[in-house]
Amino acid sequence: MKYLCLVYYDETKMGNLSQTQWDDLNQECIACVEGLTTAGNFIDGAPLMTTDTALSVRIRDDKPLITDGPFAETKEQLAGFYMLEARDMNDALRLAQKIPPARYGTVEVRPVRELKHDGNDR
Amino acid sequence: MINVKQADLTIEQEITACYQRESGAVLATLMRLLNGHFDLAEEALQDAFTAALTQWPKDGVPKKPRAWLISTGRFKAIDKLRKNSSFSHYLNSTIPDDMVQTASFEDPETIEDDLLRLIFTCCHPALAIEARLALTLREVCGLTTEAIAAAFLIPVPTLAQRIVRAKNKICELQIPYEVPDKDQLPERLTSVLAALYLLFNEGYSATVGQDVTCTELSLEAIRLTRLLSELMPQKEIIGLLALMLLHDARKKARMDEHGELVSLEEQNRLLWDQPQIAEGCQLVKEALSLGPADIYTLQAAIAAVHGEAQHFEETNWAEITGLYQVLLSINFSPIYALNHAVALSMRDGPTAGLKAIEAIEGDKALQHYYLLYAAKADLYRQLAQKEKALSAYQRALGLTQQAPEKRFIEKRMAAL
Structure with missing residues (x-):
């Protein structure tokens, strides 16, 4: 089964890390991806640029509406994702514990839903 | 190309079947080799199966898949421990290298003991009974979190949390990975059997919802109890196995084609699984020969009396009433008392039955x-x-x- 691990952390707090600390953390992430790949669990994943680089799209009354943000209303912002193949939810939780930023923020583990022509899960 | 793909699929299916069959035993031994470390052993188990997925299609399924998986898992774990810098943060305890390497994993008796160790650990009395069931089904039977949650009709996150907490508790309490010694065995065995019996009953009569039988849970319970009785031929275990088999033998007659419940009186006894009843009866005799009867053996004996009657009218109610009396004398339960009252009504008539019910209906558990x-x-x-x-x-x-x-x-x- 596929599980999406969403990585959240406080961007401000992470911005306060020194360049060496930040590079070390990124090195750890590279090693983590390598480990997950060797174990056959890694499907896809990527770190994201900070939220101040983001724009949001909405369609209202058939018209596109583009705004800045998301603004950092919440304490932690989406920072990256790992799409993993795991045997079950507890196996996914075991893998999610290896994601290095879990030490700073939160990793949300969500089962992936399959898009079907009918009878879709809710 | 198509042929190659089909061959791959078959071997993948074979590996999936192998997981169901072997994962419990492989995990059980890896746990011992890795100092009872649940997370590390599970990681090694997953790594071993991942390796199987890449190697078996090339080299074929090894002659002894279980030994192959254990050895591969062990090797992967040692390898990770050597480079442990990348995952030391979740490995709280360090494992002496020599211990990992010298432990045996080929000896069949040791491997059987490993399974017992795993069952006793998953069914430790310190864990709530729901946690025991969840952990046993996942770690010993190899079911997924999602499948277990569906069987118990509870949300996946709830079940996943239950499993995580149970494992943490095992770790925190430093529950040793061992088969309990003679002093502790009675208490620990009670805890295991209670979990297995509940598991069977969950499957036999789901407490909520539309389906009366959720066959898979009952079958897993029977499978585990049978395994346990083979590894540890104690009378309570044999009695419990007999009880499960005798109840399960009536499964097909318990519901009609419209999914309606059929009472014991109205069941078509031709639908009963006679070979299974015969096995159950044989096991009851075996258990009774091993010492004073316990609650499981007595209940199995009652089910055996029902099973031996070809027609409802032929039921030996005098014997059933007597067995309930013995059962009540060693372990009073209002539910047994109610069943005793019903048996009494069959033996001595409805007035006697009502009188016996009146004597117990004040019991809080029966309200x-x-x-x-x-x-x-x-x-x-x-x-x-x-x-x-x-x-x-x-x-x-x-x-x-x-x-x-x-x-x-x-x-x-x-x-x-």
């Missing part, structure tokens, strides 16, 4: 037990006291959530 009122209603019906029968059926109806049980009572009421 909300629908079968108490269903039994009373049935006895009033036999005495042609229609009003009293109707009101008792009404009470029973209000106390059950299960659709087939509701319909069963409604049918009885309509027949009045």
